[in-house]
Amino acid sequence: MPTPAITLLPKQRRPLDVAQWTPPLDVDALERILAAFRNWDPLDWDAILEDLADVLGQEAPEHEELVGLADRLHSTLIRLLSIASAGHADEKDQEAVVLIERARTLDTEDFPDDRWKALGYVRRLGWTINELMERLSRTGHIDAVS
Template sequence: MASATVSELARAVRVWTPPLDPEALETVLTKVRGWQPFDGESLLDDVIPAVEDLDDHDLRLRAHLMQLAVIAAATEARQRDPETERLIRWACQLRAEAMPSGHLQAVGYLRQMAWSVNELHERLGAIKFLREAA
C-alpha cells in the first residue's frame, strides 16, 4: 500500500470557503455579542405577586374557573370531551382547596389555578365551545 505525499493530499482536499461573506459574518457576530441568555431567576422575580395581592388573584382565578366550568356544563363540552372533563375535575379540586398561608406556597397554588384556567380556556376554544379562544 503506497502512502500519499503531503502534496498529493493537499491537491485531494478542497479549499475551505466560509459559508457567509464578511458582511454577513459581521452581522452574525454582532447578534451573538448582543444576545442575552434567558434568565429564569428574573422571570420568577417578575411573576411572584406581592403578599397583599394574593387574595385578589385567588378570587379572580376562582371566578374564572367557575365561569369556564359553567360554560363547559351548559354547552355539554364536559360530557362530549374527556379532556374537558379531566380539566374541569382538576379545576374543581383546586377551587375546593384553601389557598396556603405561606407566601411561596400560595404563589405555587395560584400558579396551578392560573394554569388550569389557561388549559380549560384553550381546550374549550380548541373544541369550538368558546368563541373567544377559538
C-alpha cells in the same frame, strides 16, 4: 281539458278538543331568568389574560397581590366550569374531562396562609384556567381568546 271536480269535506259540527296551551315557565321563573340576564356580566378576556400573565410570569406577585389574584382567578374558574357544564364538555371530550376535574379539585381547596404555598395555588389556578380556556376554545364552547 275538463276541470276536475272538487269534493268539499263536510264541516265539523263541534270544535276540536284541544288542550289549552300553557307556557313552559311561570311568571316567577321568567322573572328570575330576566334578572339573571340583567345582572349578567360578560367575561373580560383582557383582564383575565392580564391576571394570567401576572400569575404565570417570571416575576412572582407580591404576597398582598396573591389574595386579589386568587379571588379573580377563582371567579373565572367557576365561570369557565359553568360554561363547560352548560355545553356538556365533560360528556364530549376526554381532555376537557381531565381539566374540569382538576378545576373542581382546585375549587374545593382553601387559599393557603404560607406565601409560597399560596403562590403555588394561584399558579395552579392560572395554568388550569389557561388550559381550560384553550380547550373550550378548540371545542367551540367559547370564542377564541386572543
